Amino acid sequence: MALIDLDKIIVKRTILGIRCTVCGGNLVVSPKKSVTSHLARILSLGTARAEDYECETCKKRYVLL
Ligand SMILES: [Zn+2]
Numbered sequence: 452m453a454l455i456d457l458d459k460i461i462v463k464r465t466i467l468g469i470r471c472t473v474c475g476g477n478l479v480v481s482p483k484k485s486v487t488s489h490l491a492r493i494l495s496l497g498t499a500r501a502e503d504y505e506c507e508t509c510k511k512r513y514v515l516l
Pocket residue numbers: 471472473474475476506507508509510511
């Protein structure tokens with residue numbers, strides 16, 4: 452009997468075209484908001500939509516502006 456983890460499939464959206472610069476792994480949307488993306492939003496007076504990403508393989512964090 453196959454076990455399908457639906458939560459993982461929904462949460463882990465793979466960002467096409469963006470790869471981890473360290474290991475070349477897939478970047479997925481991070482559920483946690485980083486301080487960097489929060490600051491970017493404040494500094495841009497709320498106009499920048501900063502998204503947090505995390506490497507699936509090495510867990511390096513990225514902020515996409
Ligand atoms: Zn990586």
